[in-house]
Amino acid sequence: MAEPDEKKQGFFSDLFAPVAGFGVSFGTMFRKVATQEYPEKPRPTQPRFHGRHQLNRHPDGLEKCVGCELCAWACPADAIYVEGADNTDEARFSPGERYGRVYQINYLRCIFCGLCIEACPTRALTMTNEYELADPQRAPLIYEKHQLLAPLKEGMLPPPFPMAEGMGERDYYLGRVTGPTEEQREHVRGRESGESQDEVPEQPTELPQAREIRDVHTQEEVAHERR
Amino acid sequence: MSLMEASLAGDLFTGAPILLEDNPAADFSDTPWWLSMVKAHMVFVYLLVQVLIVIWFERRVIGRMQQRPGPNRFGPLGLLQTLADGLKLMMKEDVTPRDADRVMYVIAPFLVGALAFVSFAIIPIGGEVEMFGHTTPLQLTDTPVATLLVLAVAGVGAYGFVLAGWSSGSTYPLLGGLRSTAQVISYEIAMGLALVAVFLYAGSMSTSQIVAAQSSLWYVVPLFFSFVVYIITMVGETNRLPFDLAEGEGELGGGFHTEYSSMKFAMFFLGEYINMFTVAGLATTLFLGGWQAPPGIAAINDGMLNQGWWGVLWFTAKMWMFIFVYVWLRGSLPRVRYDQFMKFGWKVMIPASLVWVVAIALIRSAQVGYFGEGRWALPITLVLVGGSIVGGLLLLDKKLADAKEAKLAARRTPTEVDPFAQGHPVPPLPGQTLVERPRAIGEEPVTVTTTARPAGEPTAENDPDTPEDTRG
Amino acid sequence: MSGGEAVLFWVLAPATVLAALGLLFARKAVHAALSMALVMVSLGIFYVAQHAEFVGIIQIFVYSGAVMMLFLFVVMLIGVDSSDSLVETLPGQRIWGWLLALGFVGLAALAVSRVTFPAPVGLEQVQAEGAVTGLAREIFERQVFGFEMLAALLVIAVMGAMVLAHREQLTPRITQREMANERIRSGKWLAGKPAPGVYARHNAADTPALLPDGTPVEESVPRVLVARDQVSPPQPYRRVSDAAYDAIEGQDADEESEVERTSKARPGEIEEGSRR
Numbered sequence: 001m002a003e004p005d006e007k008k009q010g011f012f013s014d015l016f017a018p019v020a021g022f023g024v025s026f027g028t029m030f031r032k033v034a035t036q037e038y039p040e041k042p043r044p045t046q047p048r049f050h051g052r053h054q055l056n057r058h059p060d061g062l063e064k065c066v067g068c069e070l071c072a073w074a075c076p077a078d079a080i081y082v083e084g085a086d087n088t089d090e091a092r093f094s095p096g097e098r099y100g101r102v103y104q105i106n107y108l109r110c111i112f113c114g115l116c117i118e119a120c121p122t123r124a125l126t127m128t129n130e131y132e133l134a135d136p137q138r139a140p141l142i143y144e145k146h147q148l149l150a151p152l153k154e155g156m157l158p159p160p161f162p163m164a165e166g167m168g169e170r171d172y173y174l175g176r177v178t179g180p181t182e183e184q185r186e187h188v189r190g191r192e193s194g195e196s197q198d199e200v201p202e203q204p205t206e207l208p209q210a211r212e213i214r215d216v217h218t219q220e221e222v223a224h225e226r227r
Numbered sequence: 228m229s230l231m232e233a234s235l236a237g238d239l240f241t242g243a244p245i246l247l248e249d250n251p252a253a254d255f256s257d258t259p260w261w262l263s264m265v266k267a268h269m270v271f272v273y274l275l276v277q278v279l280i281v282i283w284f285e286r287r288v289i290g291r292m293q294q295r296p297g298p299n300r301f302g303p304l305g306l307l308q309t310l311a312d313g314l315k316l317m318m319k320e321d322v323t324p325r326d327a328d329r330v331m332y333v334i335a336p337f338l339v340g341a342l343a344f345v346s347f348a349i350i351p352i353g354g355e356v357e358m359f360g361h362t363t364p365l366q367l368t369d370t371p372v373a374t375l376l377v378l379a380v381a382g383v384g385a386y387g388f389v390l391a392g393w394s395s396g397s398t399y400p401l402l403g404g405l406r407s408t409a410q411v412i413s414y415e416i417a418m419g420l421a422l423v424a425v426f427l428y429a430g431s432m433s434t435s436q437i438v439a440a441q442s443s444l445w446y447v448v449p450l451f452f453s454f455v456v457y458i459i460t461m462v463g464e465t466n467r468l469p470f471d472l473a474e475g476e477g478e479l480g481g482g483f484h485t486e487y488s489s490m491k492f493a494m495f496f497l498g499e500y501i502n503m504f505t506v507a508g509l510a511t512t513l514f515l516g517g518w519q520a521p522p523g524i525a526a527i528n529d530g531m532l533n534q535g536w537w538g539v540l541w542f543t544a545k546m547w548m549f550i551f552v553y554v555w556l557r558g559s560l561p562r563v564r565y566d567q568f569m570k571f572g573w574k575v576m577i578p579a580s581l582v583w584v585v586a587i588a589l590i591r592s593a594q595v596g597y598f599g600e601g602r603w604a605l606p607i608t609l610v611l612v613g614g615s616i617v618g619g620l621l622l623l624d625k626k627l628a629d630a631k632e633a634k635l636a637a638r639r640t641p642t643e644v645d646p647f648a649q650g651h652p653v654p655p656l657p658g659q660t661l662v663e664r665p666r667a668i669g670e671e672p673v674t675v676t677t678t679a680r681p682a683g684e685p686t687a688e689n690d691p692d693t694p695e696d697t698r699g
Numbered sequence: 700m701s702g703g704e705a706v707l708f709w710v711l712a713p714a715t716v717l718a719a720l721g722l723l724f725a726r727k728a729v730h731a732a733l734s735m736a737l738v739m740v741s742l743g744i745f746y747v748a749q750h751a752e753f754v755g756i757i758q759i760f761v762y763s764g765a766v767m768m769l770f771l772f773v774v775m776l777i778g779v780d781s782s783d784s785l786v787e788t789l790p791g792q793r794i795w796g797w798l799l800a801l802g803f804v805g806l807a808a809l810a811v812s813r814v815t816f817p818a819p820v821g822l823e824q825v826q827a828e829g830a831v832t833g834l835a836r837e838i839f840e841r842q843v844f845g846f847e848m849l850a851a852l853l854v855i856a857v858m859g860a861m862v863l864a865h866r867e868q869l870t871p872r873i874t875q876r877e878m879a880n881e882r883i884r885s886g887k888w889l890a891g892k893p894a895p896g897v898y899a900r901h902n903a904a905d906t907p908a909l910l911p912d913g914t915p916v917e918e919s920v921p922r923v924l925v926a927r928d929q930v931s932p933p934q935p936y937r938r939v940s941d942a943a944y945d946a947i948e949g950q951d952a953d954e955e956s957e958v959e960r961t962s963k964a965r966p967g968e969i970e971e972g973s974r975r
Contacts, residue, residue, distance in 0.1 A: 022555060034295065248829065250830075386771075390733070
């Protein structure tokens, strides 16, 4: 039965009590404003900020992603879609046997939790600090592999090209490859000059048809395919 | 003027009669009609420019009071925000509801907007100046009843609100319009009473006369209570926070201007701001000495800064002080509920103002000499009146404290409680004791006892009133 | 009349006459009330133009600002319609009305024709000490008795109005706390009634909320609107949901038939699982 301690306020204290509130608002006028002036002065993000994903490369340019799909399985929002494919001698995109041929992250579903980064065995998938991903339409927010791949740095070569001589997948993983070798450069030069003649398998850029509830024809087609 | 000064200063103790002058002190004899038109345009422009500034000012100051910058996107420091607002309002779609009364729907905002400017005609913005070869006071016009004109115009302006509400053809605007109008006419009364004290002191209702009468002492000093009452009623008249329930966004959509859009809404917006300026200007004129410079500055160089065009500076500064107070109130106080607000207006403000007017009338009569010509009439009156007021306040305070105490006592948990009172059993709180259920007349309490009873009296065992299962 | 005054008169007087005619012939009661307010304001302006400033301003302030405003309140709230019945219930009212009106008109015309007006003097002499002081002298020195009687009469009228309108509080007034307790005890709508936008596709106050099966909830619309028959039908907003449900059910039908065909499944279980 604890009652609040009722102090008998004085008459003038009661009369002028509301005035104290005015003092507060007057004083607030001179305090530093708490607003962030975005976008002129954006607040810098922390080092390990969960931003847009990035598919990293090895120092010589080969992609780290081996198409294992562990990130897709780890994603709680089902935002990642991966299709792996075999690396052949003619077209090698990553060290080792397989690479990610199709890699999509649907930023409409992604919740930026970072479980995919934790799942990736090769540290191919990391998150950058970029958060300005808004778009007025839905389709462009499904990012394809070419939008997620890390850009080529100084000295890197664009895949496909063979691994460095004598190096295997494990060597790449342990960081023993620090740059492209001359043979690799030759290969790329040869590939680029003879590109019009040779057929180089390219990364696919088409999306599989997204299923929509209202599109009855697509449903029929999908049903057909299943059968 | 000097006679006035001497009489005002000296009469506090000598009780010499004061020259009362009804007619305006301002001299309009040298003002041809075209000069009046020019002055009318000047007043119009003066008001509109200030509205442009006050929109920006209010939003920035409110923002700072809420620890945020306020508009700062358009122009440096957000100065072009008013322009952006105006353009937006102009380009919006002008919607007329299907059930609206076409004629009134269009007339109402123009009524509000136009009448708001009219009240400014009698407010003296400066002293006498030379304009285009004529000597004319910086005041559009003046009459012996000039201050009442402001009240009258406010009363007719209230028509705009009620018309706007009714002609929108839907319930929320109707309710909002009626509330708004009731608010305005209720607080007009209290405002009038606050002004009566000023009239008693100045001896006239003419604004230029009142300004002249304050040349030695601004009325905010002797009439501080009227000043406070006037500030409160002024905020209530203009439908501003904390008294803007009639247009409160949370309660009534938008009150009487819910259905209005585009330029008609801009008219209401404009009318509200101009009303603010008018009542602030009136407050300046009646309580803060109008266009006269503050006492220290007025003495410089024998009043060089206290005449003519300089008056505009002092007047504008004082008016903007009131505008700042308006914005400050808006930034600090929550909205008052409508019934609390009407109760306050009718049951607190009007009686208090009446008592104050009576007190002032007595003091003034003593000053003028109605209670005798001796030097003791005034001090005795002051002591008596002051004593009664203080006594009354103490009594009131005691009564309120007692009522509060009684209310709190009623809320305290009682020491004894009947657990079945609410219909279902309630366990006792710590410190409470349970009270036995009252039994029907004739019943004995169920007790386990072996003492013999006389044969005729009913015992628990064979008493037909006790329930079966409690019989022994 | 000087030039300015003549202009004022000849602009305002026809407007006043039109307003007076509007008062008589307006269709809507509110228009009539507003015409009357206009007449009163114009009269006030005429008084001011005739140098009776106090009376003029008070006419505007009190008559049109307060009295007419209250008239207007009543008319707007109660809503006097022109559709009110014009059938007169008093017998012979027409005949007697005409007779008395003609008699009065005759009498008035006779009286007015016999009046002689002295030459107008103006108010300068009376208001020598100022407009308000002149009036004050008249009221409080020469006519103080009549004034005090009028004041007493007004006070009595106000008290009478109060007594007539007073309602004795027979039951103790229920406080907010008690009302809240009652509501909790009754167990009805404890969380508040459903707002219109909760289930429906529109959040206007006059569009009712929809239950999951599509029927509108009457309690989600304010009673006033229901009484005034201003509830808007929710059908257009159900069409989108209905179309979506149909498409889903059509899809389910496809899936069902597929699964049945491919796995020779148990029909009972599948049906339960896919019918949402």
